[in-house]
Amino acid sequence: MRGLLLAILVATSASAEPLEPPAEAPEGVDYTVEPADTLDGGDVELGMAATGRAGSPPTRSRRVRFNGDGMSGALREGSGDPLAGGAVEGRSARGAITVGRLAPRWGRGLVLGAAGDPWQREPLDRGARAAYRGRAGDGVLLRPGRGERFEALYGRFGRQPLAGARLRHGGVALGGITDGRGRGQTSLALARGTGVTELAWDRRGRWRAEGVLDRSLERPAAAPIDTVADTPAAGPRDGWMAGLRVRAGRGGFMSLAETGRAGPAQALAAALSGPVPGWRASLLGALWRFRPGVTGARASLAIDRPLAHHGSLALGVEEQRGARRDPGSSGPLAASGARPASLRQGAWGEWWSGDGPVALGLRHESWGERPWMRDGVRSVTSARIEARGPAGFQLAMTHSLYRVKRGESLYLPEAESDRLVLRALSGEGERTRIEARAPLGGGRMRAGLRLASTTESRARAQWTLDWTRRARIRKTSEPPPR
């Protein structure tokens, strides 16, 4: 649960807000993402895993991560592993070069790095500061010199080769990408204080612009004049913060590098968060329009309260209207997530008892298609128990009970040792995960058993074994990378 809660905390501004896969992920399919944790300098981590189920042979995977002087990287190998592949980064006084999996982000991501969904401040898996490592493409990213004033890249993004370069000076950045076949897009970004604005256009005159501004309401922000950050600092967390995002442009503009995450052409979102006695509250309102007739809106209120021993209590309500995705000009508007006037009202609550020999976590989430959450379409109730034994032994058990109406999507986050999996659920059923962790062979062994049953089928079992060892290869004075 701590891993799950951490993932949720990192991934969303509201601590227990339901997680959703990005727009390009097919609906109703599990989505796997890798947390962007980093190793200390001089560390290397090895991992081996095997998983299987009754009636089918086990599948194996291996991974290695390292962070030494001047070089770091992560490689994964395994049949059917959605995270297979990797990236290696070399650093020196003359610059840095990254080879392999790339997920760079320029400005607001209109050209490179995915424009976030209107209800999200940033995409969760794009850019150097993202909570998760994404895969926008595979190739080479070069950053010569210091200060990241210039960068160039070449690789395959969305099944097409792309080349691009960007030059930055102070808070201004100008870049462009091309596919070498006459299509190109240009980005002009301005970062100032806690605000970032980007204007992007292509050779056919289509354009899109987005600006974001975050401001503390407690006292005037001491904004630095020159900054090179694409993502402005979030500001003090212990005061009231307001954020505003505005997007405008023509409907035909679509990033060459992120064709699956074009997002709506026009959007307006406002967020407000701050402390109320004993709690922290977050308010969000967003409106957007993909094209005429395909619009959407979302409003949410979430509150969370830290409890003793790292426990927490979080509650939230949300209303969604309209389309979350654009099915395209030929796509059916009745497809899931694209209903022109669909209403969804939901509420969730999550409680975690905190650290202790026995810890308990409870969560309930319910959605309806009529006001006051009537006519339920999605519902999930979960309980997690964690027990700590002697010699570092840990036992955890999670049980979830869900009901999803046909045509709806519900994702249940399951934190594993090296990834977060959003399990796509449908119908009615139960899921049980039993995990045992213990030190073994200088590393840590994790054994898991997953039971999934529906009202139509009896429980199917899937097992997982995962061994991870982290070691220090030599001392280094280099600070850990971002």
Added chain:
Amino acid sequence: MIPPGFPRRAREGSALRKRMARCVPRAVVASILGVACLAIVTGAARAQDFASPAPAWPPRPATAMLERGLPAADPGAAIEGVTTRWHGLAELTTRTAAGALGWRALRIAAGLSQTGEPDVGWTALALAAGAAGPAGGGALRAAARRDRTTPFGFDARGADVGVEVGGGAWVEATPRLHVWASAPQLWTRGAAPPLARPLELGAALDLGGVMAWLGRSGVAGAPGGGRAEHALGLATSAGPLDLWLAARDQPLRGGGGLAVRARALRVAAEVESHPVLGETARMALAIGGAP
């Protein structure tokens, strides 16, 4: 006999129904099956072989561990005998004997239960093991059931056997707030259990002399689309007497219980009414455990 659209588990039925169909008149089968089905449809209290007359909190040393996977906070030994008459039907009487032992943080319990008449009932054997302390506890429980063909019922060759494994845990959220979760049927094999046991979440608040609790339970495949059942209760003590009242929804119903303690001896009785099915009555005699 089983209405269309009935949940799969109930439609599959237990070995009890198959044997009943062979051994007893169809009218009796129809009435008992109808009551059993109705009990599930209308959300009768989802207690089973090892339920004892007690408030939802605190958990009884032996029966709560076997029934819900909730170990008692206090160590020590306890034995308990319970008899339950379900919905006023003599044919559906459950007799239970259970014992628990606690040493330091370790808790173990075992129990034996028989339900129904020799030709139409079943025998259940349950074991549970876990750990508990003042701040929290958890346990795993397993139960096996087998049809009865003789009065004692251990020699039923060829009878269907069903096994279920589950667990539960509780923690002290604050010194006066106790929270628990129980999932008694995480894994089942063999003959389907008589009732689909839900994931139950609950909390009890100590108001100083009065304990109030709130519970929520739901089960996949239940009629109404897995809608949850809620329970609300109050318990208080006056000297050696414990008194509690409880109410449940879907359908709305209630009940109450009384327990008398004298040193290590505890005698308890509980009645729960049902608007359709009639009353369920439980009586228990326990020795040991925390006062």
